Amino acid sequence: MVLSLEYIEKALICKSDLEEKFLLDALQCVYHEIQSKGNSSVVTSIICRISALKYKSELVVNLLRECIVASRIFIYSDMLGGVDGAWGSIFSDVAQDCYSRPSGIVLTLYQKKILSEYKKHKRIVVSAPTSFGKSTIVPELIDESDKNVCIVVPTLSLLSEYVSRFIQDSRFRRYNIVYTSSQGLGRRNIFIVTPERMDIILDQHPDLGVDFFVMDEVYKISNSDDRSLIFANCLYRLANRVSRFYLIGPYYDEFSVNFLKRFNAHFLRFDVEVVAKNKLDISDVSRGNIYDVKGVKVKKTADKYKNLSRLVAALEGQTLVYVAKTHTAEVAAKHISSNLVESATCEGLIDFVSSTIGREWSLGEYLKRKVAFHHALMPKYVQREIVYNFNVGAIDTLVCTSTLIEGVNTSAQNVVVFDNMKGIAPLTGFDVKNIEGRSGRLGRHFVGENYFLVETPSKANVGNVDFVFLDSNELDDEVNLLVSDGDLTDVMKKRREHILHECRENGVSLSLLRSNKYIKVDKQLALVRYFRDNPDVMREMHFSGTLPVKETLKIWLRLAYEYLMSDSQKHEKDLPQNIVINKAIYYVYKNPTIYEFVNGWSEGSFDARVRKTFKLVTRIFEFALPKSLFALENIYNYMNGSQIDTSHVVSLLEHGLGKKHEVLLKEAGIPPNIIKKISKFFDETYSIRDIQAAIDSADLSRLTEYEKKILQRTLLGENR
Known part of the structure; x- marks a missing residue:
């Protein structure tokens, strides 16, 4: 019997008690389709869904494996390892050998296609779904002769993931792994950094030769946020100095034609989901009605948090819950955990969180029931520990904001969408697709499950990823200054002349304004005029x-805040200027622990004070103030002919630490409370390799067992 692929897929989605004959007919259709037309999204979906049934029939299993070999996604066979059935043929072994790399990785059909296109074109941009294996093959693209390789990632969580992968890979032991701008460089370097750090490194080493670079989540160059310009400039600078690059991200239809033409790059787009996705939309279920979740009957109520708790309780496997805001994440975690029994799986993490942030912080209570929340304001070392404990199964349910839809890999089988906003903006179709992509992980799951408690946009892809440096005739002045003369349009060249005129009028050089990247030109010129009118202040x-x-x-902090911080960075109503400056003074001079800082607020619950502390430290101290102080230092020194250096103040604000080796440890992912206990044993370390070598002789007796495990897996890898 010849069945259509669409009919087969629909039957597999809707029914769980399919007969053996149907499955055999379905697999024969799939095999014929692959042999005649090649692989496709629906073919992969059918293979995944039949695999997920764990059918015991030897005929079904063997035919399924033949389809898997034909599809060239060999990892599916490994995932089927526990299913009975005779297996093994010379053809399958030869086929798999053709897709195997010397490193031991077995490529999928699509990964091999990417490597082939990269070998041919050297500069490629790839759009492919999440869990596709885009980042897995990054090490395979590095040539043995490469001296400097750059991997640019959007978040510190993703950075930590890459660093851990590379420090454990024996192929790269001859490289110095650089993940902070304060590290020294070796003869061979792999830079694994955020765009902000890459920008600083390129400023510090203007003649740095880069052989190859990767930018993960490259679509962020066209986001409408404060960081998109930094991403775009980082891409522009690197693309102008290398002959090979690999730009990757999910779900965009096209990439800037002007960029592809200017840098002679090749665009590849894949639609195939290598983990099948199911979707259940509960948003249109009326209050009081019953809906079915994998055979479990759930009643919908008028209370959205009760609906969330009931849904999560009905799910099998680990679950990510997406919410729009920080506070919502904490409230949702509270409701989900309220009816669960306590477990001892997170005792180490609970003690760590309690000693670092405070026993009063509600996260500890939720962790007792294997529930956690995760958001961007949390210290990065806390984020990292939560994700780690989730991925090893110690946490069952993780409530998160958009921080976990930016390339960080988790072991979640289920995703629940609780909100249809991202902060105060509506989710886009691209956001929804990216959130859905976090359900199911290749190597762990054949099918990812998505549940929607709210209505969301249906348009999936982001469309075209624009590159503002080459695609716009209306560049802001600070962007205009970053673009080479030859890449400016005639309209933008006229604007450049206007900026030059403004420089002459104010008696400053264009290079000064250009050195203060991302700071509004009019803000810089206003500060110049202020200094001219107030020479006593400069003294x-x-x-x-x-x-x-x-x-x-x-005075430095006041001027940085008033003149150089962006308006969006100053909009926090609960963090007015006087509080920001007074707390910054306290932070710099007293070097308080987070717990001490939290208890420094006079109002609000402990959780509210924790959120306020996180917001101040993460948004202002670690990002906004350092950038503004750097620009203020440049302008002050230019006008005063002096060499004032604020780098120590900036380090204390950005890291809560002043010594270079301590910054190195923190940016590797080591929590500050651990660093303070062991700092003296790493005084002479300047790289990740130095730190690894020093661990064996360091006295770690002051650390708890859990803290020792953090140190080991962060710096030495899980299998040390």
């Missing part, structure tokens, strides 16, 4: 050494 700002007295630092 009051002068200091020697690395740390000014408090009153002097207050």
